[in-house]
Amino acid sequence: MALLSVEKITAGFGGFRALDDVDLKVGQGELVGLIGTNGAGKSTLFSVATGYIPASSGRVHFAGQDITGLAVHHRVRRGLARTFQVPREFSNLTVFDNLMTAAPEQEGEKLSALVFSRGKIRQEEERLTAKVCDVMDFLNLRGVEGELAGKLSGGQKKLLELGRLLMLEPKCIMLDEPFAGVNPVLIEQLCERVIELNQRGIAVLIIEHNLAELARIVPRLYAMDRGRVIAHGSPDAVLADPAVREAYMGGVI
Numbered sequence: 001m002a003l004l005s006v007e008k009i010t011a012g013f014g015g016f017r018a019l020d021d022v023d024l025k026v027g028q029g030e031l032v033g034l035i036g037t038n039g040a041g042k043s044t045l046f047s048v049a050t051g052y053i054p055a056s057s058g059r060v061h062f063a064g065q066d067i068t069g070l071a072v073h074h075r076v077r078r079g080l081a082r083t084f085q086v087p088r089e090f091s092n093l094t095v096f097d098n099l100m101t102a103a104p105e106q107e108g109e110k111l112s113a114l115v116f117s118r119g120k121i122r123q124e125e126e127r128l129t130a131k132v133c134d135v136m137d138f139l140n141l142r143g144v145e146g147e148l149a150g151k152l153s154g155g156q157k158k159l160l161e162l163g164r165l166l167m168l169e170p171k172c173i174m175l176d177e178p179f180a181g182v183n184p185v186l187i188e189q190l191c192e193r194v195i196e197l198n199q200r201g202i203a204v205l206i207i208e209h210n211l212a213e214l215a216r217i218v219p220r221l222y223a224m225d226r227g228r229v230i231a232h233g234s235p236d237a238v239l240a241d242p243a244v245r246e247a248y249m250g251g252v253i
């Protein structure tokens with residue numbers, strides 16, 4: 001059974017249909033790519049799957065449950081989380097604090113904390129600090145932990161955004177153009193991290209325009225055009241598909 005299953009999804013903006021009867025599946029621990037020309041509907045599909053935009057018809061299942069009507073934070077709690085094309089870090093907070101604030105629930109912030117012992121709150125803070133340190137080590141962000149996030153390079157912001165996802169302990173991450181605006185050295189680093197996360201069992205769905213880079217790391221690809229899935233399968237098969245070649249530059253890829 002698929003971990004994430006998007007079934008016959010239609011969604012749009014006003015009278016415009018951005019997604020038209022879209023089916024897509026990501027298996028447990030799978031690494032899947034999603035490609036398509038500008039405006040094909042890729043980000044909208046991410047938004048529908050993660051609850052930012054409602055579907056007008058169709059269902060979304062995650063880990064065997066129907067999550068179609070659930071709010072974003074309930075989907076996150078179940079382990080489904082996404083990044084955005086433009087990272088959404090808190091630019092006036094440090095890297096460390098950005099990671100700290102991404103953790104799902106912090107005892108020290110809850111009203112019920114008033115009745116918790118100080119020791120318990122401190123324990124929770126220590127646990128979170130250790131987790132932040134693990135994430136920073138994993139993403140090679142230790143050297144900038146005290147920097148304001150707004151001052152980071154484009155690539156470091158993408159790493160931080162990935163780090164904020166990891167604080168949520170997700171089962172499935174959806175990465176929206178993780179390599180866009182990132183220098184080649186950091187792209188390499190991001191690729192390695194994504195592959196390693198996947199090897200640890202996290203399912204990954206990646207939207208990427210850098211087809212060569214994507215085809216190198218994913219065993220399976222979906223291609224979209226004008227709101228519909230037009231091909232899926234191995235990267236070689238999808239990139240050779242006539243409908244895909246036609247959609248991209250009239251058949252020149």
Ligand SMILES: Nc1ncnc2c1ncn2[C@@H]1O[C@H](COP(=O)(O)OP(=O)(O)OP(=O)(O)O)[C@@H](O)[C@H]1O
Binds near residue numbers: 013016041044045
């Ligand atoms: N908030 C919105 N309001 C109106 N139309 C929108 C909105 N968001 C997206 N669209 C339209 O929906 C269509 C699909 O957009 P979407 O961003 O999902 O495409 P995409 O495949 O992610 O494109 P890109 O690769 O350029 O990011 C486009 O025609 C876009 O203009």
